[in-house]
Amino acid sequence: MSIPNDRKYTTSHEWVKADGDCFLVGITDDAQDQLGDLVFVGDVQIGAKVAAGDNAAVVESVKAASDIYAPVAGEILAFNEALNDQPGLINEAAYDHWIFKIRADNPADVDGLLDAAAYEAQA
Amino acid sequence: MSAQTPLFETHVALGAKIVDFGGWDMPLSYGSQLEEHHAVRQAAGVFDVSHMLNLDIAGDRAQDFLRHLLANDVAKIAGHPGKALYSCMLRPDGGVIDDLITYFFAPDRWRMVVNAGTADKDTRWIREQAVAYGVTVTPRRDLAMLAVQGPKARETVWAVHPEWKPATQDLKPFTGALVDENTLVARTGYTGEDGFEIVLPAVAVKAFWDALLAAGVHPCGLGARDTLRLEAGMNLYGNDMDETVHPLESGLAWTVSLKDAERHFIGREALESAPASRELVGLKLLERGIMRGHMKVRTAQGEGQVTSGTMAPTIGVSIGLARVPVGSTPGDGAEIEIRGKWVPAQIVRPPFVRNGKVLVSAPGNPASGAPTLHTGH
Numbered sequence: 293m294s295i296p297n298d299r300k301y302t303t304s305h306e307w308v309k310a311d312g313d314c315f316l317v318g319i320t321d322d323a324q325d326q327l328g329d330l331v332f333v334g335d336v337q338i339g340a341k342v343a344a345g346d347n348a349a350v351v352e353s354v355k356a357a358s359d360i361y362a363p364v365a366g367e368i369l370a371f372n373e374a375l376n377d378q379p380g381l382i383n384e385a386a387y388d389h390w391i392f393k394i395r396a397d398n399p400a401d402v403d404g405l406l407d408a409a410a411y412e413a414q415a
Numbered sequence: 416m417s418a419q420t421p422l423f424e425t426h427v428a429l430g431a432k433i434v435d436f437g438g439w440d441m442p443l444s445y446g447s448q449l450e451e452h453h454a455v456r457q458a459a460g461v462f463d464v465s466h467m468l469n470l471d472i473a474g475d476r477a478q479d480f481l482r483h484l485l486a487n488d489v490a491k492i493a494g495h496p497g498k499a500l501y502s503c504m505l506r507p508d509g510g511v512i513d514d515l516i517t518y519f520f521a522p523d524r525w526r527m528v529v530n531a532g533t534a535d536k537d538t539r540w541i542r543e544q545a546v547a548y549g550v551t552v553t554p555r556r557d558l559a560m561l562a563v564q565g566p567k568a569r570e571t572v573w574a575v576h577p578e579w580k581p582a583t584q585d586l587k588p589f590t591g592a593l594v595d596e597n598t599l600v601a602r603t604g605y606t607g608e609d610g611f612e613i614v615l616p617a618v619a620v621k622a623f624w625d626a627l628l629a630a631g632v633h634p635c636g637l638g639a640r641d642t643l644r645l646e647a648g649m650n651l652y653g654n655d656m657d658e659t660v661h662p663l664e665s666g667l668a669w670t671v672s673l674k675d676a677e678r679h680f681i682g683r684e685a686l687e688s689a690p691a692s693r694e695l696v697g698l699k700l701l702e703r704g705i706m707r708g709h710m711k712v713r714t715a716q717g718e719g720q721v722t723s724g725t726m727a728p729t730i731g732v733s734i735g736l737a738r739v740p741v742g743s744t745p746g747d748g749a750e751i752e753i754r755g756k757w758v759p760a761q762i763v764r765p766p767f768v769r770n771g772k773v774l775v776s777a778p779g780n781p782a783s784g785a786p787t788l789h790t791g792h
Contacts, residue, residue: 328432328443328447328448329448331449331705332704332705334703335754354448354449354642354726355443355448355638355641356707357705357707376703380449
């Protein structure tokens with residue numbers, strides 16, 4: 293699958309896409325493929341202040357749980373409630389379904405993340 | 416260097432994700448683990464279980480030997496060709512060396528099927544014990560084994576091998592038949608569904624596997640095997656019991672036969688002198704989240720540990736097995752520590768699912784058995 297050019301990426305397989313003055317965060321198609329069928333997405337603490345690299349969400353496949361990290365420092369604003377009932381949406385279209393929304397303390401931090409080509413090269 | 420079954424290349428060609436299991440390169444799934452799970456509950460799936468080891472036990476004193484070796488009493492199946500018996504094999508201190516199935520073929524000819532990860536230590540242990548009885552123990556790595564499971568499993572096996580039908584159509588559960596010298600078809604399994612486990616020459620397994628897939632049977636990996644067995648309330652050796660616990664603390668009292676007071680099987684004294692202080696119970700999570708092995712459990716009687724936990728695909732809720740202090744009753748509340756938070760759960764009596772029917776309802780979800788999970792792909 294081609295990696296969208298409209299967003300940034302982390303080495304830990306999150307994608308980060310601008311949404312107004314905030315950012316949506318999800319996981320890459322490569323990540324969902326490695327995890328397998330997701331059966332739980334959650335543990336997002338709305339209102340929490342996080343540093344880059346802090347745990348911000350959990351995704352669980354049938355077999356195992358994985359942490360999803362905050363790509364930049366900021367405040368967690370929202371959780372994508374659609375994933376409560378349908379965690380498998382991420383398996384179907386990883387780039388269409390965000391997991392949490394974050395307001396970056398310093399939006400320029402996002403510029404320092406990987407672009408699609410750089411993510412593809414390291415993956 | 417991992418071992419590989421005769422179907423390894425076939426799994427790779429099917430696009431399987433390969434994982435190490437007990438020293439074997441085995442398919443975890445061929446795509447969607449959930450689809451594989453539902454295929455077995457609703458139609459038919461096939462698992463390559465050739466990593467498990469068949470052992471032939473032969474000799475005039477084979478029955479005496481097995482009555483000494485195993486915690487269950489093979490006298491229950493003696494004289495009934497093809498009949499199977501599930502049992503633990505214990506250390507003198509009562510710890511579980513392995514759980515296994517024994518078949519009676521003839522008074523001097525028996526078969527044992529043991530787990531892959533324990534196969535080498537089992538073989539050594541069994542041979543040591545066999546010396547005194549003059550019994551021979553022969554590992555059969557020339558054989559392969561498939562489990563075909565699901566409501567349509569048996570009819571599909573017969574469609575592929577019509578010549579097996581006369582000998583196998585009247586088989587009762589937990590009974591097998593030798594359809595030829597090296598091919599055992601048994602009505603056994605590890606999924607809570609009807610079906611067969613078929614032991615056959617390794618050279619014949621590829622053609623059989625291909626024919627089953629051509630007949631519409633879904634290839635299934637170890638991932639689905641684990642969620643299916645847990646829904647069926649069946650123990651997994653290494654998770655739910657091992658050498659450090661005895662069967663009475665592992666939900667396996669029903670497999671320990673104390674009836675014949677003269678039968679001094681290995682581990683008996685230890686079981687009789689140490690009453691169980693813990694028990695294995697089923698758990699159902701009452702909120703969102705997923706129980707996993709090694710998580711802490713609190714009951715009214717004290718603290719314990721989840722031994723197996725997963726999201727149950729047929730039920731849409733997390734279920735598990737846990738070893739807790741004795742004294743709890745189905746219906747009692749419990750709490751599971753999930754990432755630092757204590758999440759409410761309920762103690763339930765396994766199995767959770769049997770023959771496609773959900774026996775434990777999900778919270779806020781009528782026990783319709785309809786999967787509420789999105790299967791993806």
